[in-house]
Amino acid sequence: MSFNVNFSKRNSEKFYLPGQEIKISRGMLAAKNYTTESDNVLTCRLRTKISILFFALLYCALCIRVSYVCLGQGISLDTAIADQTDVDVIRFKNPVKRADIMDRNGEIIATSLPTVNLYANTKKVRHAKDVAEKLNYIFPDISYDRFYSLLSRKGAFIYLKRNLSPAQQSQVNALGIPGLEFENCEKRIYPHKNLFSHVLGNTDVDNQGISGVEKYMNDRLTSSTKPLYLSVDLGIQNTIRDELIAGVKQFNATGAAAILMDVSNGQIVALSSVPDYDPNENIQVAERAMFNFATKGIYEAGSVFKVFNTALSLESGKVKTTDRFDTSHPVFVGRLRVTDPHGSHGSLTPEDILVESSNIGSTLEILRVGKKFQRKFLQSINMDKALSEVELPEIAKPQFLNEKRWGDVSMATISYGYGISSSPLHIITAFSSVINGGMYHQPTLLHNVKHKGHRVVSEKTSESMRTLLRAVVTRGTGRRANVDGYQVIGKTGTADKLENGRYNHSKSISTFVSAFPESNPRYALIVVMDDPKASKETFGYTTAGWNAVPITKKIITAVAPQLNIRVDFDLDKQKSIVNAAYKR
């Protein structure tokens, strides 16, 4: 489209707006009768009308909206707030950022309390001596000199005291000293003190986990305030720890450890290692008390390994429960002469080998099976690697011989528990797999977590093993653990302690690994005594049957009713118990 533009004759007396001299031809705007002279008013009116219309529409919209919001019931403010997300409504900050830790029944075993730290901005603090004196009066545990030296430093943020109580905070506030300020923080509290020290571990001053579950699960505990549920049971843990402490005292042992495991899923119901420490106290703890023997202590377990030796022998098919082995003479394997410490036993079945804890019998069994199968089986029950799935940083890697060193002599010594060092956690997990039907489950400390297991022995072998291990308790070295009604099965083991690369025959580590009840084992328990001493009560013996076994009996007697394990008394026996109770 083209415009016909005529330049109007310029009138020097008339004021023209810029561009007004350009006149659009009437031909183009005939209908509008448009002239530059009369355009001003028209344009202004038009613009005013448009503006009025615009504002009127705007006001109308506002009016409708305001009426709708304020006068009508179209939107309720409460509803509007309620409809928003939690983040918008809840504007407060949770004063505690680290999640609580609960036991399997929901009891708090670790929690955090909101506290404050006192710090000084020394640039603002005047009369440091006076301030130090006043602070020393409120906090007598910190000396005047310490406060004065802190206040004499130059800095805007110098910690004076961490984790003040509300009363102390109030007292410092009342001083009204400029430069003394508070920082919100939280303090980790362990209400049960020593009870879970080796399970939970501890946190540092910045509330970051430095050991135990606190360290392993640090990211989980700091990323969410939802409680973390562990598989441990407060009551059971307390009972087991009490019995261990009593046992350590009775047998004058260096230490002791115990683990109670649910054999159906590998969950750890209790884990205790004594001596232990109170994680609430910020004091220097003895190295032995900090050491978690249950998961980190590796040792040669001795005759407990005969359980695995018998299981693998039966599983191989080369040994049957009815086979007999002549143990009347020592056996020579290469240069190794294998003997039985308690003398010869004659012809023994695999059951008798376990009952008498015969080294010769175990060696004869493994000689039939061979080292290849032995090594493969021990690898299948994770005797060659650290159990990194358990939620603890304090885990040990077993000392497992490499294939070149796995000769005939090693094969023989391993069959009765020497040559491989492993932790109590390794032993109890492997033992559980042998007696639970043959499934190996990785151990865990988390509630409602079950690692996918793998089969290590057949159900038939597992059933046979339960029968054989029951005999150990009814007529073998585990007699003192026979709790009436619970059909305890188990195996003892006592091994000389290895010190500086040599066996110390005067020191031993005794172990009793057990499970109950025989018909359908639900829980497995391992009790380990570190260097128990002989006494009159033990007739001078330090073997497991005299220390670890009676402790196990006490533990099972106390915890089995708590664990709802049905007592397997026959009806007549039960009736006699009831009658006795009525007569009493």
Place this chain on the structure above:
Amino acid sequence: MRNIRKTIWILGLFTFTMAIALTSSFLKNRVQVLERRLAAINANIQKDIADIHVLNAEWSHHNTPERLRKLAYEQLSLENAKPEQIINYSALQFNYEDENAAQTVTSNKKNLTTLVKAEVKKN
């Protein structure tokens, strides 16, 4: 006539603007009150959460198994359950279950008959 219309139009707009201003003011005031209430509620919740943490810790501290065992023994003469204390129901001497069951059935029958009779009478 045109001026009157204009005046009415301007007055209307003025009134309308004033109404909006007043409403906005009312709304703002109401929001501020609610904001203050919300802040107070949030502060209280925060304090309550802190208190709950302390109370939970105290509760847990007072419920240590050792303390409960001691109290149970001292106040109620209760000790840990022993295996022989857990017996089957059938080991009890008297046939308590059958007598009770018979009584329950009889009483239920009587109650049912009474209820049915009452319903029939009503209808």
